Amino acid sequence: MSVATQTFDAVIVGGGGAGLRASIELAQSGLKVAVISKVFPTRSHTVSAQGGINAALGNTDGSDDWRWHMYDTVMGSDFLGDQDAIEYMCKNAPETIYELEHMGLPFSRLDDGKIYQRAFGGQTRNYGGEIVHRTCCAADRTGHAMLHTLYQRNIQAKTQFYNEWFAVDLVKAEGGIAGVIAISIETGEVVFMQSRAVILATGGAGRIFQSTTNAHINTGDGFGMVLRAGLPLQDMEFWQFHPTGIAGAGVLITEGSRGEGGYLINKDGERYMERYAPHLKDLSCRDVVARSSTIEIREGRGCGPKGDHVLLKLDHLGEEVINKRLPGIRDLAITFAGVDPLKDPIPVIPTCHYLMGGIPTNVHAQVLSVDKNHQDQIVEGLYAAGECACVSVHGANRLGANSLLDLVVFGRSAGLHVQQSIREGLSFREPSSADLEAAMLRLNRWNTNEKGESVEVIRTALQKIMQDDFGVFRTAEHMQEGFKKLESLQTRLKQACIKDKSQCFNTARIEALELDNLMATAIATAYLANERTESRGAHARYDFPERDDKNWLKHSIYFAEGNAVAFRPINMKPKEVEPIRLQAREQ
Amino acid sequence: MRFSIYRYNPEVDKEPHMQNYDLDVKTHNCHMVLDALLAIKNNLDESLTLRRSCREGVCGSDGMNINGKNGLACTMHLSHLKEPIIIRPLPGLPVIRDLVVDMTQFYQQYEKIEPYLQNTDPLPAKERLQSPEERAKLD
Numbered sequence: 001m002s003v004a005t006q007t008f009d010a011v012i013v014g015g016g017g018a019g020l021r022a023s024i025e026l027a028q029s030g031l032k033v034a035v036i037s038k039v040f041p042t043r044s045h046t047v048s049a050q051g052g053i054n055a056a057l058g059n060t061d062g063s064d065d066w067r068w069h070m071y072d073t074v075m076g077s078d079f080l081g082d083q084d085a086i087e088y089m090c091k092n093a094p095e096t097i098y099e100l101e102h103m104g105l106p107f108s109r110l111d112d113g114k115i116y117q118r119a120f121g122g123q124t125r126n127y128g129g130e131i132v133h134r135t136c137c138a139a140d141r142t143g144h145a146m147l148h149t150l151y152q153r154n155i156q157a158k159t160q161f162y163n164e165w166f167a168v169d170l171v172k173a174e175g176g177i178a179g180v181i182a183i184s185i186e187t188g189e190v191v192f193m194q195s196r197a198v199i200l201a202t203g204g205a206g207r208i209f210q211s212t213t214n215a216h217i218n219t220g221d222g223f224g225m226v227l228r229a230g231l232p233l234q235d236m237e238f239w240q241f242h243p244t245g246i247a248g249a250g251v252l253i254t255e256g257s258r259g260e261g262g263y264l265i266n267k268d269g270e271r272y273m274e275r276y277a278p279h280l281k282d283l284s285c286r287d288v289v290a291r292s293s294t295i296e297i298r299e300g301r302g303c304g305p306k307g308d309h310v311l312l313k314l315d316h317l318g319e320e321v322i323n324k325r326l327p328g329i330r331d332l333a334i335t336f337a338g339v340d341p342l343k344d345p346i347p348v349i350p351t352c353h354y355l356m357g358g359i360p361t362n363v364h365a366q367v368l369s370v371d372k373n374h375q376d377q378i379v380e381g382l383y384a385a386g387e388c389a390c391v392s393v394h395g396a397n398r399l400g401a402n403s404l405l406d407l408v409v410f411g412r413s414a415g416l417h418v419q420q421s422i423r424e425g426l427s428f429r430e431p432s433s434a435d436l437e438a439a440m441l442r443l444n445r446w447n448t449n450e451k452g453e454s455v456e457v458i459r460t461a462l463q464k465i466m467q468d469d470f471g472v473f474r475t476a477e478h479m480q481e482g483f484k485k486l487e488s489l490q491t492r493l494k495q496a497c498i499k500d501k502s503q504c505f506n507t508a509r510i511e512a513l514e515l516d517n518l519m520a521t522a523i524a525t526a527y528l529a530n531e532r533t534e535s536r537g538a539h540a541r542y543d544f545p546e547r548d549d550k551n552w553l554k555h556s557i558y559f560a561e562g563n564a565v566a567f568r569p570i571n572m573k574p575k576e577v578e579p580i581r582l583q584a585r586e587q
Numbered sequence: 588m589r590f591s592i593y594r595y596n597p598e599v600d601k602e603p604h605m606q607n608y609d610l611d612v613k614t615h616n617c618h619m620v621l622d623a624l625l626a627i628k629n630n631l632d633e634s635l636t637l638r639r640s641c642r643e644g645v646c647g648s649d650g651m652n653i654n655g656k657n658g659l660a661c662t663m664h665l666s667h668l669k670e671p672i673i674i675r676p677l678p679g680l681p682v683i684r685d686l687v688v689d690m691t692q693f694y695q696q697y698e699k700i701e702p703y704l705q706n707t708d709p710l711p712a713k714e715r716l717q718s719p720e721e722r723a724k725l726d
Contacts, residue, residue: 039638039640039646039648040648040690040694042646042647043638043640043641043646043647043648044640044646045640045641047641047645047646048641048643048645048646057713097714098712098713098714101714101715102704102710102714102715103703103704104703104704106722106725107714107722108719108722109717109718109719109721109722110719111718111719112716113716113717113718114713114714114716115714141645144645152702152703152704153703155698155701155702155703156701156703186683215640215641215642215646216639216640216641216642217640249618249643251642251643252643328645331644332643332644335644335662336643454629454633455633456629456630456633498633499633499634500633500634502596502598502599502634503598504596504597504598504683504684505636505683505684505685505687506636507628507636507637508628508633508634
């Protein structure tokens, strides 16, 4: 097997927030680091994050406490989150924000010059009390500001970028991961990037659904890579549906619009969240609001000629607040919904937004597998951070503005641990030629398959199955139907082909490689969703409507080989504070 | 709806040419230029090559020249455009393939301006203070 080899201390796959935060840490320390990104880094999906990033700074309210933030995050997670990881994230949040501010992130400001903080869903004072203002933001373009700041800092640190390169697969070797096979989109050149450490920062996979707030590029590439390398994924049944995607277009309207005082109404003009969640109302957790909206629509109280959406009312906030705090939202509503929120409400519908599950890791972002005796095993040389990782700080439901926090906290922690491991002697692993061949397998398949269905046919069918059978509410009946369809689709995918075999900027080939990853992600989701016979967080079943702590207070684990399902315990032992004890949530 | 699109693949074409496509934009539920381009790629000609990512006007991937005007395909309404819709790559940059231009020079110039916060003052324990008025100057 001959393939050109390049060597690095660390290879980071993905140029979004997590990848770029990790690379700063590494490039500054003088290590040889490559960031592989399938799009120019500032076009990664972090750029679309709107509302903000949580940290208990207490700037707007005068006081706040990271322990309250931790409590809210555990409650939001419906107790599926690991309390040691949540503690680490919330405790490190303020310092992480100050670091970003020192890098130049242009946060919105209060009159006293401190960072402005707005209200967001599920954020409370004093362990479930009144709503707190904890979300730091740069108007409603926080992800944009963050991603550009991180990229600029990487320019300063002289990070080496492989832009418009696509990671095909991990290369395994005795005892761990040896690197990745990557292809240049522009030239078709294939390279084995050998490295002491690989950090996966490949983001989400919302494109498995028909309707999603996610960019076209969110195709679960890291999930496919990990499964094909024989490693597991965790909690893949937990997909967040954001309450306010623009109906039809899928484009996100930030929760910050409700944080600033907007609210949802049904066709009768009723502010229905007051009925479902009297305490937090429109600022309840996203799973609660998304389910409430779905019920409103299902029970005939939806808006529009087809009754297929609800409305987000903002006009009462007035021109000044909308133009100052939500300017991007106004633009998006005008462009994609044809309404100006200064005058009219925005038609919205729960839309697939975020995957809480992913590649299991510890707080150092080291990837974990599970052995035959149900023990965690660290995979040497492999890390994951950001949406692709499941550390797990979001559990069964993520709080708004905790994802940007997750990116920077664990991107940083991955960078720090890789540095330390290299100092302590983490070395290269040598793959056999069979290992290399295995990592080239699917590239060769797409290059040689001549006859078969198109990528578009399979992708559209996949998205329809997931939308119809694995949406906001699930039942065994639907899921089993979906299952059958998915399995036959998986067989058809093996025979599918691309006609364009050219080398130069062949995006048909990249979309084909992405489709393998979408399929792997969808199958993992289907298996674990079907397995979990309870309702918890974003996983809501008509046939099992209650949370079942006796049987299901555990992470679920999926291996592609034999579609094996296993379980891991949830960590309920934070290091510094008392564990947060099981209790019911406002539904 | 008729589209006339700039095509050039250096592996097969000696010179660039314009290619016509007729697309039923209603059947394919297309509202924006990007929707139409992807419907053409997905249903008529998978070799049509363009960049796209966020599809909501934030990331800037799908900058191109549409009926003589530079803009983002994902925020350009089809209903606002005259037929045939003429689509070309952004002008003034080398073409890699079809609508994909080589941005290397742009990025090199960007790096040259050292586009990062340059401040050698000692770091405060918390955030640096900045009034809303000072902040507004950055927009």
